[in-house]
Amino acid sequence: MKNFLRAVSGLLCGLLMFGCRPVEDFGLEKLTKGVSTEADVRAAMGEPAAVWPEGNGARTLEYPKGPEGNRTFMVDVDAGGVLHDWKQVLTPENFATIAPGMTRDEVRRKLGRPRTVANFPLKNEEVWDWRYQASPGEDKFFNVHFDRSSNRVVRVSESEEVHG
Structure with a gap:
């Protein structure tokens, strides 16, 4: 009986661990760089x-894990169709590369599809946001403000997650 209970308890723990697995990463463990x-x-x-063409026939595949997710993966595939690399782009280091004057396409290429797009006619701005993990258990929002006339970045900001 003890062996049966151990087996059942092990199975339940395994199922719980699988059920708690971050959905954002689902699939990456099945891939091998240089082989897949x-x-x-x-x-x-x-x-x-989205599929972003690179020079020499390579491509970057965009995988946003939202709208409630806090990760976006850019997966690089070489001209021969082999996985070269992947990276999670919703990071403070990548946010630091977003600068005034950039176009919507340049921002989209760096950060992927935004979680939401909001228009503020009185300010003549369109604001895109991305949820990201600032620290374990703490999500924040990175916001890019575009001038609606020029379609270029005018500033960036961050905001806290609002609860309730």
């Missing part, structure tokens, strides 16, 4: 939100 193909990436991660 673009078809493997799509089978593991699904269809990308």
Whole structure:
């Protein structure tokens, strides 16, 4: 009986651990850099939100894990269709590269699809935001403010997650 209870308890723990697995990373553990193909990436991660052409036939596949997620992965595939690398782009280091004067396409290329887009006609601004993990258990929002006339970044800001 004790062995049966141990087996059941082990199975339950395993299922709970699998159930608690971060959804944002689901699929990456199935991929191997330099070995997996673009078809493997799509089978593991699904269809990308965008495919960005790179020079020499390489491509970057965009995988935002939102709107409530706090990660966006850019997956690099070489010209031969083999997985080269991936990176999570919603980081303070990557946010620091967003500068006034950048276009919407340049921002989208660096950060992926925004979580929300809000228009502020009186300020003549359109604001895009991305949820990101500032520290374990603490999500914040990175905001990019575009001038609606020039379609260029005028400033960036951060905000806290609002509860309730």
